[in-house]
Amino acid sequence: MSVIEVTHLRKRYGDLVAVDDVSFAVEPGEIFGILGPNGAGKTTTVECVAGLRVPDGGGVSVLGLDPRRDAAQLRQRVGVQLQESQLPDRLRVAEALELYASFYRNPADPAALMDRLGLGEKRNTAYKKLSGGQKQRLSIALALVGNPEIAILDELTTGLDPQARRDTWGLIEQVRDSGVTIVLVTHFMEEAERLCDRVAVIDRGLVVALDSPAGLVSRVAPEQRIRFRPSAPVDDRLLSDLPEVSAVQRTGSQVVVTGTGDLLHAVTSVLARHQIVAADLRLEQSTLDDAFVELTGHRPVD
Amino acid sequence: MHAFRQILRIETRLYLRDLPTLLTTVGLPTLILVVIGLVPSLRKPDPTFDGQTFVSYFAPSLLVVTLAMVGVNTLPSVLATYRERGVLRRLATTPAHPAALLAAQLVLALAGILASAVLLIVVGRLAFGVPFPRHPLGFALAFVLGTASLLALGLLVAAVARTTKAAQALAVPLFLVTMFFGGVYLPRFLLPDVVARIGDYTPPGVQALLDAWTGTSPQPLHLAIMAVIAVAAGASAAKLFRWE
Ligand SMILES: Nc1ncnc2c1ncn2[C@@H]1O[C@H](COP(=O)(O)OP(=O)(O)OP(=O)(O)O)[C@@H](O)[C@H]1O
Ligand SMILES: [Mg+2]
Numbered sequence: 354m355s356v357i358e359v360t361h362l363r364k365r366y367g368d369l370v371a372v373d374d375v376s377f378a379v380e381p382g383e384i385f386g387i388l389g390p391n392g393a394g395k396t397t398t399v400e401c402v403a404g405l406r407v408p409d410g411g412g413v414s415v416l417g418l419d420p421r422r423d424a425a426q427l428r429q430r431v432g433v434q435l436q437e438s439q440l441p442d443r444l445r446v447a448e449a450l451e452l453y454a455s456f457y458r459n460p461a462d463p464a465a466l467m468d469r470l471g472l473g474e475k476r477n478t479a480y481k482k483l484s485g486g487q488k489q490r491l492s493i494a495l496a497l498v499g500n501p502e503i504a505i506l507d508e509l510t511t512g513l514d515p516q517a518r519r520d521t522w523g524l525i526e527q528v529r530d531s532g533v534t535i536v537l538v539t540h541f542m543e544e545a546e547r548l549c550d551r552v553a554v555i556d557r558g559l560v561v562a563l564d565s566p567a568g569l570v571s572r573v574a575p576e577q578r579i580r581f582r583p584s585a586p587v588d589d590r591l592l593s594d595l596p597e598v599s600a601v602q603r604t605g606s607q608v609v610v611t612g613t614g615d616l617l618h619a620v621t622s623v624l625a626r627h628q629i630v631a632a633d634l635r636l637e638q639s640t641l642d643d644a645f646v647e648l649t650g651h652r653p654v655d
Numbered sequence: 656m657h658a659f660r661q662i663l664r665i666e667t668r669l670y671l672r673d674l675p676t677l678l679t680t681v682g683l684p685t686l687i688l689v690v691i692g693l694v695p696s697l698r699k700p701d702p703t704f705d706g707q708t709f710v711s712y713f714a715p716s717l718l719v720v721t722l723a724m725v726g727v728n729t730l731p732s733v734l735a736t737y738r739e740r741g742v743l744r745r746l747a748t749t750p751a752h753p754a755a756l757l758a759a760q761l762v763l764a765l766a767g768i769l770a771s772a773v774l775l776i777v778v779g780r781l782a783f784g785v786p787f788p789r790h791p792l793g794f795a796l797a798f799v800l801g802t803a804s805l806l807a808l809g810l811l812v813a814a815v816a817r818t819t820k821a822a823q824a825l826a827v828p829l830f831l832v833t834m835f836f837g838g839v840y841l842p843r844f845l846l847p848d849v850v851a852r853i854g855d856y857t858p859p860g861v862q863a864l865l866d867a868w869t870g871t872s873p874q875p876l877h878l879a880i881m882a883v884i885a886v887a888a889g890a891s892a893a894k895l896f897r898w899e
Binding site for chain 2: 403405425428429431432433435437438439440441443444448452453455456457495499
């Protein structure tokens with residue numbers, strides 16, 4: 354059974370349709386990504402899931418419950434990190450975590466959580482004095498301090514440096530491994546590729562694709578390209594006869610083969626059979642970036 | 656209830672950590688009292704003030720200073736800041752309701768007002784012979800209703816202002832008007848009679864405070880008006896309050 358089900362969700366702000374028609378289901382234990390350009394309706398969607406906004410249409414069910422009607426129950430079981438939400442300037446890290454921990458029936462240990470998020474040394478630092486990345490990590494910690502079954506993280510690593518971003522990914526994987534289902538709103542393709550089991554791409558309030566990151570890439574931009582310099586002359590037809598190959602071009606001494614499927618294996622084995630060595634071999638694959646551009650017509654930020 | 660206690664504990668710490676605001680809230684009226692009290696002629700009984708000293712006559716207006724500062728200035732700007740920064744929204748995602756934070760702020764506002772009033776009354780009594788309120792029950796009533804009316808107005812400001820800036824834009828004129836009619840800028844005997852009479856009915860109702868302090872029971876109409884303002888502003892605030 355899905356832990357989150359969103360069906361034909363619709364949400365307007367006055368005349369502006371922020372979410373037009375969004376449906377997806379999140380399975381237990383997965384990391385579900387929500388990707389999309391600025392203003393696509395990602396935050397609005399997860400805020401409806403978190404029960405912070407009332408949808409104008411469609412249905413949302415979380416852990417089999419209604420986010421508005423069963424809000425009291427769900428707040429114990431769902432942790433939320435909001436995209437734009439700060440804390441009082443003078444509140445210290447440990448105070449914030451201990452305060453939030455006190456709201457839950459079965460909280461995590463604030464001290465352990467601080468250590469896991471690299472905030473141990475900052476425990477007595479006021480919120481105002483934290484760096485952007487430290488604020489972000491505190492925000493993640495607050496979403497996890499209730500030991501939630503579902504964590505909704507909006508813009509998890511925005512504002513973090515590359516190292517902190519990787520550390521946070523490691524942390525999220527640990528959290529997932531402990532059985533928490535995670536909904537992750539992100540702008541970073543690398544993050545989605547690394548973390549997400551499945552991704553919904555939202556554009557202008559609509560789901561334009563829903564698949565695994567690899568699935569999205571191969572569906573939208575399946576082309577792969579191999580470049581190499583053959584050690585001996587190769588007949589083009591040797592390569593173009595392969596079912597995986599769609600085109601063979603030459604630029605100087607270089608051969609460029611484009612195609613789909615298991616292209617690399619097909620090309621290298623046919624070359625090996627003819628005792629040709631492929632020097633300077635490079636495989637260029639489409640990435641989630643390309644898929645994103647293809648799907649939304651926008652360059653992803655970063 | 657549990658969440659409220661925890662939030663109150665933390666908010667109290669934050670309140671005590673903000674030393675400048677704390678000192679101003681609690682100490683400013685008493686400081687002004689001391690400065691005025693150092694002028695010998697203001698410590699002499701004067702027929703203009705029914706035979707009281709100017710210091711005694713002016714003390715209730717000093718109470719207005721704290722009430723106005725906390726009620727229509729500090730309280731709405733703290734709440735508006737919390738809303739603007741998403742503190743209330745974030746709390747709404749947890750099992751604690753953001754109303755607990757609002758309640759904690761109200762408790763702290765009351766505590767600050769009470770501390771300030773006690774300090775003023777005690778220092779006035781010990782240093783300058785300002786008598787303790789002679790009609791204690793009436794004074795307590797006037798004080799509670801006056802405080803309630805200003806806090807309710809402060810909540811109303813916090814309710815309708817979407818941003819911190821907007822809250823301040825509303826709070827500052829309200830503050831100035833409260834102080835003016837409360838006889839803080841110009842002692843009330845210097846104000847035109849009609850202005851002073853209006854001041855009897857503007858929160859926090861300085862005439863009722865003065866009456867009770869000097870011995871007669873406050874006029875029921877003065878008290879009733881404060882109660883009406885408190886209830887009306889409080890109810891509108893509750894109706895209009897936005898958590899985000
Ligand atoms: N509270 C609000 N009132 C009015 N309009 C809003 C509000 N919140 C969002 N919007 C509008 O709704 C649309 C969707 O916003 P949303 O925040 O859901 O986008 P998003 O996908 O999260 O964008 P981003 O990547 O920039 O965070 C935007 O056009 C935005 O301007
Ligand atoms: Mg967003």
